[in-house]
Amino acid sequence: MNPVPLKYRLVLLGLLPLIAGVLYFKGQKYDPALIDFKTTQRQEVSGPVTSPQAIQESQPLPVNQDIAGFRRVGEVRRYTKENLYEHVDGHAEYFISAGFQGLTVTEYVSAGSKATQAEIQTEVFDMGRPIQSFGVLVDESGENPAPVLVGTMGYKTSGGVNFIKGRYYVKISAFSTNTPVINFAKAFAGTISPGQDSFRIFAKFPDIGKVVKTRFAKEGYRGLDFLHNVIEREYSTGNGKIKVALMADSKLETGRLLSSFSDYFGKSGMRYEKTEKGGTDVYRVMDKYEGNWFLIRSPNAVFGVFGTDDEEILKFFMKEKE
Template structure:
């Protein structure tokens, strides 16, 4: 996957298009193995019996595991596999009197609440409209997305038709109520300063954070500082020794693709600073077993200011 996840925030329209609505078309009978049945039983059961008013289900509830996910969402399966997806259940509904009006439901078991938050966070476009469903939900055009516990749902519709949208919203609420939910441990949100944070910018990247294959288990967030913005990140490592190794690899990355500047001493930490071109500076340091940094800050002084803000507001458990 390498740098794939780093591009996700900019590829949202393409990704949604790749998850093409199935609409009213009938699928061929699906051959289920005992393993597929076991891994997808909970999500398939959640979809079974749903009946949005004015719509009829077309075909059976389809089931997929991480092994054959590409059969349903070719081109997007790698995203979900990066978050350890366990399975997908799919069903489609259409109006008997107008088959072109449909509602498709893709329900993913992401194995953990943090995994569900992660995939939800990278698929959420900036400025999307929040909706009070499940643990978190938003609308993107005529489609609706929500997460609850370890589950993530994409509800794609035929368009902005009022009857379709009303049915899709009711369907999402009913489905969310059927799903058991355990709140995600969003440890990165607890660490990162709340002041100035752009809330719908928070993302969890399980692998390839910032496009770097050695940076994993990371939260990123955009911050507003006056008229400018910058990205901050925290990556929790397995140990302090592991964090030191990751920081060394990050330093090598800065040396290869940028120009290292004089390091700064901030809040007791030695902070790496580098000009990455075009006046954009990155900064990073280690605090215990956590890698902390900022990216794409305009100018060295602004990068020092951003790192000072981040380290002063950082809450790392002792």
């Protein structure tokens, strides 16, 4: 390799101070946003957010009314999925996973009182669908709650009343034992419009005896991972106790569910006999764990009937209520 001539080396040595000067000058023209962490905000792209104003427009709630001798005090507070944790810290994920859309909180004092401290607090959770509001009510009411005639279904709590009306799950809390909370709750429920999606799902259940218990399975009903949002009612009949589970309540859901059952029967090797009665498909399932039971598909619902394999029970499902 030939050495670099002396004259070129001298030229390069002469350029070094000039190059250093250019680099220093360029270095002073930095972008402050690259290092000024206190004044620069990170921009994030997120999904659609439900605003408090949108919640207000979608919830026809009595936030500005005097109710049953009580007047509203303080500001109406509204919460979305993004800030629900501010009101129910530690429990927000439960509501969101159950279908939560928005929450409106109001407080009331006696109409003639000059007090500013609330005597009653109302929390109205928009759960999106009636079956989802029902599921939350059942989950939060505990074992053997005391029923009250408020809304579509209500229960007395240690500090007030919980009830549902349409897609709304409502919690009313009284801060004094002398507060007529049930009277207030009835009046409050009367001012809530359930909207077009009213809670009529119980009308689909057959009248086969006295209802002993109603429960809600959010997911994994009877150990089947494809069964979600199932309402089960236990009846006392002349032939013992029978459980009826409403597994699907719309035409779209029935098709999907029957497909899932078909896959399950095939993979598990579970035997069944299929018949058709008056436009209703009936599957008599021979289950070695549950005993024989019926899977009943009508145009707009799918039921499971447990505790009997007497075909007399099928007559109650032949004319499903719309």
